[in-house]
Amino acid sequence: MPGPARLDVRIKQVKIGLINIGNELLNGQTLNSHHQWIARESTLHGWVIDHQQTIMDTAEAILTSLESTLNQYQLVITTGGLGPTSDDITRDVVARFFNMELEPDPVVETSIREYFSRRQRPMPESVLIQAQVPVGAEVFINRNGTAPGLALRHPKINSWLVMLPGPPRELHPMFRDQVVPFLQKVMPSGSGYVCRVLRTVGVGESRVQEQIEGKLADLISHGLEIGYCARTGEVDVRLATRDSAGSAIVDQAVARVHEIIGPAVFAEGEVSLERAVVEMLIRNGATVSTAESCTGGFLANRLTNVPGASDVFLGGAVTYSNKEKIRQLGVSSEDLETHGAVSETVARQMAEGVRRATGSDYGLSTTGIAGPSGGTDEKPVGLVFMAVAGPDGTEVFHRINTFDRETFKFVTTQQVLDCLRLMVVNAVSG
Amino acid sequence: MPGPARLDVRIKQVKIGLINIGNELLNGQTLNSHHQWIARESTLHGWVIDHQQTIMDTAEAILTSLESTLNQYQLVITTGGLGPTSDDITRDVVARFFNMELEPDPVVETSIREYFSRRQRPMPESVLIQAQVPVGAEVFINRNGTAPGLALRHPKINSWLVMLPGPPRELHPMFRDQVVPFLQKVMPSGSGYVCRVLRTVGVGESRVQEQIEGKLADLISHGLEIGYCARTGEVDVRLATRDSAGSAIVDQAVARVHEIIGPAVFAEGEVSLERAVVEMLIRNGATVSTAESCTGGFLANRLTNVPGASDVFLGGAVTYSNKEKIRQLGVSSEDLETHGAVSETVARQMAEGVRRATGSDYGLSTTGIAGPSGGTDEKPVGLVFMAVAGPDGTEVFHRINTFDRETFKFVTTQQVLDCLRLMVVNAVSG
Incomplete structure (x- = not known):
């Protein structure tokens, strides 16, 4: 043979x-x-x-x-x-x-x-x-x-x-x-093949590889196989061995990856980021609401795709116009005038406004320029401000997400969901 | 060779x-x-x-x-x-x-x-x-x-x-x-292939075929090729010829299909239903807003996926809880009590409420049971009420969309977008 x-x-x-x-x-x-x-x-x-x-x-x-x-x-x-x-x-x-x-x-x-x-x-x-x-x-x-x-x-x-x-x-x-x-x-x-998949968010494929591969060299020499799968805004790390006696090697590798890039790992196996977030909120008995400008409802949509979302998701506002930002979220018209809708100040007021209005534990917001038009030198297409308002305060940050419109929405909602995830992790461990 | x-x-x-x-x-x-x-x-x-x-x-x-x-x-x-x-x-x-x-x-x-x-x-x-x-x-x-x-x-x-x-x-x-x-x-x-694709909504694949094929027989005998492609909630009709000199045949076929199943054709080529709707609203200088329960933001998301949506889409509310339906849309708490959130009455009040609050020409609403759980004998999983409120009144209808959660959202938003499309068509032609 x-x-x-x-x-x-x-x-x-x-x-x-x-x-x-x-x-x-x-x-x-x-x-x-x-x-x-x-x-x-x-x-x-x-x-x-x-x-x-x-x-x-x-x-x-x-x-x-x-x-x-x-x-x-x-x-x-x-x-x-x-x-x-x-x-x-x-x-x-x-x-x-x-x-x-x-x-x-x-x-x-x-x-x-x-x-x-x-x-x-x-x-x-x-x-x-x-x-x-x-x-x-x-x-x-x-x-x-x-x-x-x-x-x-x-x-x-x-x-x-x-x-x-x-x-x-x-x-x-x-x-x-x-x-x-x-x-x-x-x-x-x-069952000769043992395989575990860790899902990460917020770090690029090459960067994940650079960080972990050197530190797994000894396990690789003992039959560990590593694979990467870049999805939009996510990288899967596949740790496997073809020798059933070597499943301990995979477990060791999983533990080491957690040590090295721990906070970036949001789940193991077939779990979406929104599912990981919703399940985490359910576990912690916390609720969430959303105030979206540039993501236009996609953030609420992702959260409500998860069965059981109604236990944690109270409601959302899609406020495309300034008038709706003022009416639904209580954003200050002076600040809209002074800083513009795409600004740190407005992102903060949107997140805090929807949290207050719905009475949720966390409020998320997005405001940016999805494109393809609408950008300026100072505020280019792709610029987006996001905020997460929680019991311990509000975190505001910005990114430049230069993608087609739908990918822009996906990547932006990844970033704000991940910020919420890390805030809840820290609130629990802190 | x-x-x-x-x-x-x-x-x-x-x-x-x-x-x-x-x-x-x-x-x-x-x-x-x-x-x-x-x-x-x-x-x-x-x-x-x-x-x-x-x-x-x-x-x-x-x-x-x-x-x-x-x-x-x-x-x-x-x-x-x-x-x-x-x-x-x-x-x-x-x-x-x-x-x-x-x-x-x-x-x-x-x-x-x-x-x-x-x-x-x-x-x-x-x-x-x-x-x-x-x-x-x-x-x-x-x-x-x-x-x-x-x-x-x-x-x-x-x-x-x-x-x-x-x-x-x-x-x-x-x-x-x-x-x-x-x-x-x-x-x-x-090169040399001529192909035009008409996109239809609201009619099944065999029904489209039954209606048009007999009336295109003469063109088929002159080299017209017809293909059908059923997507979720849509059917594409592909009219083609392999002889570039025969492009007139394709044009004739397109004109005839428009005559036969006119209102079902929403676009030609790679145009989504939401894009066709947004472009139609732009042409008519009309605006729209959304009030969603069971579709959880997916309707707003589809509309805002279209570049230029900010010219017609004023805002949306994702009201998962009864409290938010009352607070954001002014739905009557007595009617919620009497008829339930999944009812004709509430769908009507949601659409009219969001139209009034945002000052838009059209207001859309969805309220239903996406599943997988939450159904009863009287109101099964998949039951959904939708409404379109416009300048000439409000249309309310219901469907039973028994699908997985994400397909449910897609099919439901298809139906309410198509209702809006036909209402605008009739308002313009009427």
Whole structure:
């Protein structure tokens, strides 16, 4: 057996080749959500997608991709092309590739008939083509549709091919409830891959790398893998090892990253900054309100995207005009005149005004020039003042966020949410 | 020259092999949005993605995919791996593959330095590695980040390789403003496609198709191509021809679609509903304000995403609590008690209240149950009341939008924006 395959067995890692079949995915009509979903589910079982491709639903494209992928991966998963219509040819092409006969499966046929009778709908005879399965295949009955899933072991190559239906509400439960247990039984698998992801805010990707990488050198030499993923205004630090005995290394690395850039880490795993902030406020029994000019409601929107936000978010004002800043927030018209709407003074009065008006513990504000026009030499496009008013006083700061309008809003709300986060952290620890 | 390539030239169609590079895409940490975005943009120019793959950011994976893809496609596009960190190796690997030297490009270096100075941030020296470009490559300066895009023609195979940075806000404008015009110039088959896209709202995909297709049959027989693309709450109708001399057919088709489903068409091309609404208000010298409960600021956010919104949007209130509905909008506390916050009466009072308070011509409101919890038998999750108050009265309506929280906000704001749009259309024509 060649080297790489041996290694895979030793570290108990299944590498997956994923083939998404369908013109509607390829031409962009439908977003391919299968890839991310299957990748994330697989991670839970120590399996990784090593290669993913989207192909046309033609026999030629399916055969070409099967040939190259089955030779390279122990596990190949396909999605799509199992339905009853003329462009659903995956089952036929695969049977031909494996030199297997198709025969009607009575259990599948019953499940299809029951699917229609449960819904009290007439069954077109054509749908019974989905009961044709390759002889000897493992069949996964579809509880949320009609096309069954199928698993085949290639007679020569030591690889498994798993075929899944395209609709997500059919694929998801089938994969979780039937495919995973089946594969755990037939493939030498395990949890060989340990991975923890720390999410940071407020520090650039190169800067994060510069700060932590040198101090993790000893762990890297013992098999620690580090990856970075820059999102807008955030950097994810991925700490992993392929050796299950080395999970202590990952824990050590996580602890060290916390030591080095602690305050920048806002969460571990799939948690947005707004969720981290809302959950922190819930834990501390604190409430918040918002007064937005240049972010135009996006700050309130992010907070209210989090289920449970109604427990902490009291209300918000979107005050685009000076008149509304005065009316809703009690900003001084003299100060608006003297300093302008985009100023430290007005940001402070907005945050304190909305805190006072709603009776919340914290008040957030943004006032700036989102662009593309409206800038001056003294106050360029991108200049934004933000404030967080809290029980211990008000913090005001400014940034120059030179982005397109929507990114400007995202980055600005990142900064003010992060300021709130740090203020609450300090209030608790102080 | 073999048959298929000849055919491609005749029908002026470019087939693309797309390679998305990045472990964070492959392992599902980040959703691959590049594929759909590039596919949709390409459609406008008559180009199609024929194969897409996501690969690890290793030299081996990049080389393997380049070899097979460049041999098959006239145009290969890669995304990702152009940044400054150790896992950004696309540039190096491609230079090796093409046998080209990397040299610092002074224009790129200047653009990187300016990027940091504009933001008044210190520049880590390590980022200058992004100024290293293969000698002879076409360079696309990155106006929204630091890594430039690159285009190379393979010296032996007659194929172009275009490398794009990973972050969408960098990739999108670079592709539209620089890459498309460049490719239309250098690829003989890259131009000549005529395509117009009409955007509709409020009508389902099959209904749009049913209404227009029969009445376009004569144009279809003369080479008109029709495509549909269902987005959330919207359907795009794509009218195209591959014969540049046939652009009159497309114009005729557009005129006919306007005749058949006129009021449903809100724009042509890449125009969002909020942009169409804001531009319509600007044209009519009318102003608007918003009072949001369940959409939590997303309605104000959508309106203020449009440059120039400050001319028409006066202000908004995000009133999550009953107390704020009373305080900010003057909703009657008796009616809140009698009918509940999610009711026709309260929706009406919110819209009229915000219109009165801000002095705007139109006032919009939303009040509903976004979920996932909070529903009852009488008022289920997804129930939402909306109102538009205008100079000629107030329109109130309700829908049941059973979606996840963010889709709920999107669909609900679609419905209330469309109601405003039709009210303004009728006010002008009436």
